[in-house]
Amino acid sequence: MPTANAALVDRENLRAGIDAALARHVAALRGTALAISPDASPLADAVERMLAGGKRLRAAFCYWSWRAHGGVPGDDREVAVLRAGAALELFQAAALFHDDVMDDSSTRRGLPTAHRVFADEHVAAGRRGGSRRFGDGVAILLGDLALIASDEEMSRALAGLPEPVARGARSVYELMRTEVTIGQYLDLVAQTMPWDDPAEDERRAREVVRTKAARYSVEHPIVLGAALAGADEDALAGCRAVGLPLGEAFQLRDDLLGVLGDPSTTGKPTGDDLREGKRTVLVARALARATETGDTDAVATLTGRVGDADLDADGVAELTALLVRTGAVAEVEELIEELREQAFAQIEAQGWPEPARSALVALARAAVDRTA
Template sequence: MAVASSPSSLVDVDRVRQDVDEILAGHVADLRLELEHLGPAVTPLVEAVERMLSGGKRLRAAFCYWSWRAHGGTDLGTAPGAAGRVAASRATVLRVGAALELFQAAALFHDDVMDDSDTRRGKPSAHRHFAEVHQGAGWAGSARRFGESAAILLGDLSLIASERELALAVAGLPEAARLRVRGVFDRMRTEVTVGQYLDVLVQATPWGEDPVADEERARQVIRAKSARYSVEHPMALGATLAGADDGAVRRCRGIGLPLGEAFQLRDDLLGVFGDPGVTGKPAGDDLREGKRTVLVSRALREADLDARRLVLGRLGAPDLTTDGIDELRAVIVRTGADRQVEQLIAELADPALATLEGAALEEPGRSMLVELGRAAVDRQT
């Protein structure tokens, strides 16, 4: 696979990050004004939303924007799309990108509670932060429960914001175009929510006896929870906003799903081997959280009896030490599981990128989508 540009540099092209950030900043400002009459007690909620939105790669917004460009979207505004459909303006596409980022914020608030994650982008996760506030103030009741409740409500606030941004974005489109866009967005939100449940289910059910079946369940979670909303749906949204026909949208899905799965597999590798100074997560955090990933299922498949016992005994242990993480990493490397996952990433991404490179799409949209795809699967953060 060719060396990719960094995601950070790519999302800056054509001011995508800057313009989406301005929309998100406007949302935070509006939220602060809207809640002002409720008094200073709600200020920490607005600040927590602002912190979550201040990070992120903006890859989903970029996939949406450059898919719109690749399928004929222009800066000139509304234009006829395929089969008489209406193409959205750049402003509309960027607002849909902001809605994607707000939906991701909601998913992250909730995901951190379900995974009991300590950090998010190098800072305490929302439920940890609010638990610390509770404990420091000496308030009544459980600090942990208070923190989790606050984070759940923050996720709900972000979901409301995502719906608002989407509604504002598509308000000026004809009804048929508006319904097509909402159909893609609503399908994405439904799949991610069900994917979260599948993830919880996988974490709760017996695991380790059949690594092949374990891997298939892990990949099912990846597709539903992450892959589709990371790449497939943003690309499909961009094509839909450009007025592309159903065949073009299906092509986006065929390219986006394997790229999204490769994106999450890269995330799983970084969760075990990534540099904390780059990823913003503690070293080996996924092992401490006991995430049941393709990487771990491959290690179990290849491990001898003693190594299997070590993995099953220590994965997700609440008292897992740094030495314990190093031992688990050593098993993964010794079994070649990390190299197998790298190979799987290539098997998923390379054909998808080749299809994208050969597609009859507009420039520079097509080339930017190829570069974004490479960056998504080769990134170090």
């Protein structure tokens, strides 16, 4: 999130409240781990590292949506909203632990991923067995611990609320968790499919974007905040109309940054998505344009090199240049702008009061116009 908009997370006790809740979970996990065995203490350290680097974007969308639907800072329900925001951050940590294993990512936010850290420690300690298997196993368990903590924090958030409000918020949270898991599966499936239909590749890519990222990153947090304020179904529908296009634009920006971003800013090596064979809208558009123009060399390069785990810097540069040359980068930028305009038009249609409206507009801009 750009620095100018980071203040949105600092206002009205938001960041302090979220960070305090997360710190309580880390402290509780560390105490439990140490009580079981000193050998378990690295688990708490790893969870703490993952939680330390987040932008708190999802928690901010939740909080300011709550404010937009009548929430008052300092009242009894604010604690519940902050805890719900912490639950979202813990869920994101769980998803990232698992996602990094499935993608075999080497870095996260500029630091080695958890499975790589534990694999390296396995080697350094001269332990028996396969170091990679050990690292992957630990990271999966870390994701499970963060998921357990997320559910605990959401349960505490909803405990003191009126039953209809708690039930509505819980349904949003449960749907989000299920959708992300299914979206992750669809992402894995997409990477196994043959390169024989660019239109179908884009359909699958958009499906993954919406299910795995857009709803979980933006739509569900906005809807959750409104639900915690007791908003009616019409208001929740308005939140969805804002959140889905904005969330899709958010993820499409992420896809562009994965190829064109500065590693010192994104915290990930350039070209990781290309090495992992991510079936993004960007790659699908490039393949479609190369096919339409009869550029068989470009088609062969895209289908043969996207997904090559051994792709070196020159190979990444070649593919990146091809994505630009086919017009795919420009087309995805245009799609982001279309989705952005759709989301902002929907924000205006909701008639949200100040200061929540301005805060949500600024958050929306930060989500789309980012460099990391």
